[in-house]
Amino acid sequence: MATTRTHQTAGSQAWFGLLLAVAALAATLLLWSDARADTPAPGEIDEGQLVRLSEINEGALLIRTIEPGRYIPAPMVATDIAFDISGPVVRATITQRFENPSDAWVEATYVFPMPEDSGVDRLRMQVGDRFIEGEIQERQQARRTYETARRNGQRASLVEQERPNMFTTSVANIGPGETIIVQLEYQSVARYSDGRYELRQPLGLTPRYIPQGSDYLLASTGLANSPAVPDVARITPPILHPSVEPRDQLRLPVTITAELDAGFTLGEVASLYHATLVERLPDETARVSLAAGPIPANRDFVLTWRPADPHAASAALFIEEWDGETYLLAQVLPPAEMSDAIARRDRETIFVIDNSGSMGGASMRQARAALITALQRLEPTDHFNVIRFDNTMDQLFPEAVPASHGNIARALAFARRLEAQGGTEMLPALNAALRDADIDSDERVRQIVFLTDGAIGNEAQLFSAINDRLGRSRLFPVGIGSAPNAYFMSRAARLGRGTFTHIGQVSEVEARMEALFTALERPVMTDLDALFPEDALSEIWPAPLPDLYHGEPVTLTARLGRRDGVMVIEGALAGSMWRETLSLANAREGQGIAALFGRNRIRALEESRFQGASQAEIDAAVLETALDFDLVSRLTSLVAVDVTPARPDGTPLAARDVPVMTPEGWDFDSIREREAAPVQHARADARLFARLAAPVAGGEAERANGLALPATATPREILMGLGALMMILALIWLVTRRGERLW
Amino acid sequence: MVIGRPTHRLALGLLAAGCLVFAQGAWLGLKADIAQVLLAQSWTRAIDGESASTPWPWADFRPVARLSVPSLGEHAIILSDGGSEALAFGPTLLGASARPGEPGVSVIAAHRDTHFAFLEAVRPGDLIVVEQAGQAPLRYRVTGMDVVDAARSGIEPALGPTRLALVTCWPFGSLVPGPERYVVWAEPAARL
Numbered sequence: 001m002a003t004t005r006t007h008q009t010a011g012s013q014a015w016f017g018l019l020l021a022v023a024a025l026a027a028t029l030l031l032w033s034d035a036r037a038d039t040p041a042p043g044e045i046d047e048g049q050l051v052r053l054s055e056i057n058e059g060a061l062l063i064r065t066i067e068p069g070r071y072i073p074a075p076m077v078a079t080d081i082a083f084d085i086s087g088p089v090v091r092a093t094i095t096q097r098f099e100n101p102s103d104a105w106v107e108a109t110y111v112f113p114m115p116e117d118s119g120v121d122r123l124r125m126q127v128g129d130r131f132i133e134g135e136i137q138e139r140q141q142a143r144r145t146y147e148t149a150r151r152n153g154q155r156a157s158l159v160e161q162e163r164p165n166m167f168t169t170s171v172a173n174i175g176p177g178e179t180i181i182v183q184l185e186y187q188s189v190a191r192y193s194d195g196r197y198e199l200r201q202p203l204g205l206t207p208r209y210i211p212q213g214s215d216y217l218l219a220s221t222g223l224a225n226s227p228a229v230p231d232v233a234r235i236t237p238p239i240l241h242p243s244v245e246p247r248d249q250l251r252l253p254v255t256i257t258a259e260l261d262a263g264f265t266l267g268e269v270a271s272l273y274h275a276t277l278v279e280r281l282p283d284e285t286a287r288v289s290l291a292a293g294p295i296p297a298n299r300d301f302v303l304t305w306r307p308a309d310p311h312a313a314s315a316a317l318f319i320e321e322w323d324g325e326t327y328l329l330a331q332v333l334p335p336a337e338m339s340d341a342i343a344r345r346d347r348e349t350i351f352v353i354d355n356s357g358s359m360g361g362a363s364m365r366q367a368r369a370a371l372i373t374a375l376q377r378l379e380p381t382d383h384f385n386v387i388r389f390d391n392t393m394d395q396l397f398p399e400a401v402p403a404s405h406g407n408i409a410r411a412l413a414f415a416r417r418l419e420a421q422g423g424t425e426m427l428p429a430l431n432a433a434l435r436d437a438d439i440d441s442d443e444r445v446r447q448i449v450f451l452t453d454g455a456i457g458n459e460a461q462l463f464s465a466i467n468d469r470l471g472r473s474r475l476f477p478v479g480i481g482s483a484p485n486a487y488f489m490s491r492a493a494r495l496g497r498g499t500f501t502h503i504g505q506v507s508e509v510e511a512r513m514e515a516l517f518t519a520l521e522r523p524v525m526t527d528l529d530a531l532f533p534e535d536a537l538s539e540i541w542p543a544p545l546p547d548l549y550h551g552e553p554v555t556l557t558a559r560l561g562r563r564d565g566v567m568v569i570e571g572a573l574a575g576s577m578w579r580e581t582l583s584l585a586n587a588r589e590g591q592g593i594a595a596l597f598g599r600n601r602i603r604a605l606e607e608s609r610f611q612g613a614s615q616a617e618i619d620a621a622v623l624e625t626a627l628d629f630d631l632v633s634r635l636t637s638l639v640a641v642d643v644t645p646a647r648p649d650g651t652p653l654a655a656r657d658v659p660v661m662t663p664e665g666w667d668f669d670s671i672r673e674r675e676a677a678p679v680q681h682a683r684a685d686a687r688l689f690a691r692l693a694a695p696v697a698g699g700e701a702e703r704a705n706g707l708a709l710p711a712t713a714t715p716r717e718i719l720m721g722l723g724a725l726m727m728i729l730a731l732i733w734l735v736t737r738r739g740e741r742l743w
Numbered sequence: 744m745v746i747g748r749p750t751h752r753l754a755l756g757l758l759a760a761g762c763l764v765f766a767q768g769a770w771l772g773l774k775a776d777i778a779q780v781l782l783a784q785s786w787t788r789a790i791d792g793e794s795a796s797t798p799w800p801w802a803d804f805r806p807v808a809r810l811s812v813p814s815l816g817e818h819a820i821i822l823s824d825g826g827s828e829a830l831a832f833g834p835t836l837l838g839a840s841a842r843p844g845e846p847g848v849s850v851i852a853a854h855r856d857t858h859f860a861f862l863e864a865v866r867p868g869d870l871i872v873v874e875q876a877g878q879a880p881l882r883y884r885v886t887g888m889d890v891v892d893a894a895r896s897g898i899e900p901a902l903g904p905t906r907l908a909l910v911t912c913w914p915f916g917s918l919v920p921g922p923e924r925y926v927v928w929a930e931p932a933a934r935l
Contacts, residue, residue, distance in 0.1 A: 143904060143906075707837065707896050709837075709850070709893045709896050709924045710835075712912040713854065713920040713921070714856055716771040718919070719765070723768060726764060728761075734754050734755075737754070
């Protein structure tokens with residue numbers, strides 16, 4: 001009995017031990033399942049110090065943080081822009097020097113503005129003394145190429161178009177203390193109007209009205225387009241919205257040079273907002289550089305030039321042989337005397353003024369001043385109406401009325417009472433303006449002058465309305481403020497067959513409105529056509545050619561079957577014909593004309609959406625064009641990969657792992673020392689780095705790179721298995737002890 | 744026989760505890776399945792235009808999309824990111840990621856042993872369809888798979904073209920949680 005009892009005691013002790021162990025394990029598992037259910041908590045970095053892409057108001061180098069979609073702006077990109085100008089053709093080379101001041105391997109993303117629809121067609125990456133040529137790829141493919149290289153520890157760079165006027169450069173695997181140089185090139189045409197060429201390089205980005213839930217809408221600031229008084233702008237800097245006031249300490253140094261070969265004897269050469277040195281060379285060319293060294297990347301650079309003899313620049317023809325084809329760029333100016341001789345026509349002008357909250361402050365003053373200037377210029381024989389809108393709208397008169405003294409006085413009083421408030425519901429106001437009581441009448445020219453900052457998100461809707469209901473009306477958007485949505489304005493002007501005027505400061509209102517009214521009052525050249533010898537023309541863009549306002553040249557690109565013979569340009573101006581014959585044999589050899597042609601074709605394709613083309617057709621055609629002409633577009637990117645791996649392979653895990661690229665343990669002292677380094681740094685905000693380096697709770701999770709992923713394992717199987725095991729053990733025990741009394 | 748009683752009591756206790764633990768595990772699976780049925784109803788309401796339709800009154804998330812993989816006959820209702828709770832009931836569109844169809848990466852995570860167990864069978868080239876209320880269905884094509892560390896996924900949701908990333912724990916069939924995640928990448932298939 002004693003032995004049995006001893007045996008039983010030992011057995012039950014063993015069972016008891018097992019039971020305890022199992023219970024403990026089960027309890028642990030239950031706790032574990034609760035504890036692991038959460039996503040790893042993101043770090044305690046002060047949100048105010050991090051930025052979203054939509055908050056960037058100048059070119060900025062961003063380093064990714066563990067907060068998804070949030071970045072640390074880092075002060076270490078120096079930009080050099082070199083323009084090579086030949087006639088109206090501009091070739092720009094943008095060199096971005098990325099320096100990594102940290103002691104970790106870093107991936108950097110640089111967001112910067114570009115002229116709208118610029119044809120970016122070349123990317124080169126310099127590592128040490130080697131250049132790696134970029135390659136155009138379908139956008140998704142380029143992403144994959146880049147990400148594979150990043151994983152493999154290779155240096156790689158990727159240039160993507162995020163918006164028509166906003167690009168990003170991503171550079172992977174910049175070693176500690178290393179500098180990587182990324183060079184991209186784009187092609188564009190200088191804008192010509194009123195006897196002056198203008199080249200605009202946007203350097204600032206400003207967010208526009210951001211609809212709920214969307215985080216990523218940007219437009220270039222496109223700062224003021226000033227009249228011929230350049231220092232006015234320098235004395236009175238453009239007013240930025242308080243919400244977009246730049247972080248001074250993070251401005252990025254930019255140097256700019258331009259080689260200007262205008263093709264005629266140069267007259268005035270000027271930069272609107274920056275002090276420049278103009279060195280005139282004996283061969284009629286000029287070299288332009290910044291007078292006071294590097295400039296901050298927060299304000300557009302605008303260079304203008306005009307011929308010494310105002311009639312010298314009447315026509316420019318450039319031809320490029322590219323990939324076995326002949327491409328032509330033609331810019332032809334109709335003679336000014338032609339339109340001067342024609343009498344003014346009566347007009348019906350509808351003014352639409354935006355008094356929404358985003359127009360508050362300086363913008364509203366500019367808009368009011370512009371409207372008042374315009375009203376005072378009306379003749380008694382003209383008709384007019386005024387519509388104002390925020391999230392509501394008012395029409396001053398039920399329909400357009402004669403511009404009598406009394407009516408004008410009423411309109412002026414109405415204009416002076418306008419205050420900025422409320423949201424921006426543009427569509428009803430646009431529709432009201434497009435409502436034309438007398439659609440077939442050609443007694444009066446019908447013009448809609450639309451004063452707004454374009455702070456809207458529903459462009460597509462507005463573009464469709466313009467396209468569908470334009471009729472005989474013409475739309476003249478006037479961009480107000482330091483940061484109007486230039487992309488919306490210029491596209492609205494093209495679809496509305498008018499012109500886009502830009503007013504950046506109150507001091508510019510009079511001069512800019514004067515230029516607009518010249519365009520409004522002079523007759524428009526219509527029915528433009530370009531004629532080529534038989535079989536010579538294979539494609540021409542834009543098609544059809546847009547109407548010309550006073551002082552504007554015809555600018556067209558074409559693909560030709562052969563390059564001999566003559567080109568005839570003709571148009572109708574108030575009943576009389578204009579005809580100009582140009583010999584193609586006189587065309588100069590140009591560079592990048594094919595890229596301009598491709599860019600124009602892409603723009604026309606994108607705009608065909610508002611004429612009802614299907615998205616799939618547009619996508620296919622845009623992709624094909626962009627690949628053919630090596631252009632960065634909505635659907636294509638440039639990617640460069642250094643085949644030599646740079647970052648050494650680490651542990652076996654790291655081989656499959658995404659490399660650590662967030663700046664860990666930033667050393668403030670070394671950053672300060674580097675301020676004197678050859679790359680000129682803006683002053684770093686030390687508080688920002690202090691936040692980063694401060695050890696925060698969470699340990700491993702804080703070193704995250706990219707989006708932190710949640711735990712996605714449940715203890716279901718292990719719980720079920722364990723439960724089953726416990727039940728089986730208990731049953732076996734009960735069965736083996738069957739002979740004994742239970743209670 | 745005096746000591747027989749407590750040991751038997753222990754044995755019965757073990758049996759009961761085993762039942763409980765088993766039920767706990769089974770409940771996780773059952774909850775996942777029941778939730779999807781309720782969600783499907785809520786989703787139908789959402790499609791019909793009822794706004795902010797939560798599947799049950801106290802839920803802190805709502806269905807935002809329906810994901811299906813026709814080649815495997817699998818489908819699931821995708822939830823908005825309402826914190827830790829949502830993952831137990833269905834795949835979740837992570838709050839920081841892009842909405843399907845918009846530029847950037849849409850990251851959808853789910854448990855490897857319930858809703859996303861089928862990811863193991865997904866192969867490059869498979870079609871994934873994402874439906875959202877009031878929009879045409881989006882078609883994605885699987886381009887590849889990755890295994891990444893949860894804390895350093897390298898997924899940058901705000902940048903780049905439209906992509907879809909389906910995320911679950913790795914390796915499949917493991918009983919314990921680990922730091923690794925399995926990512927299935929897909930891209931819009933419209934231009935094929």
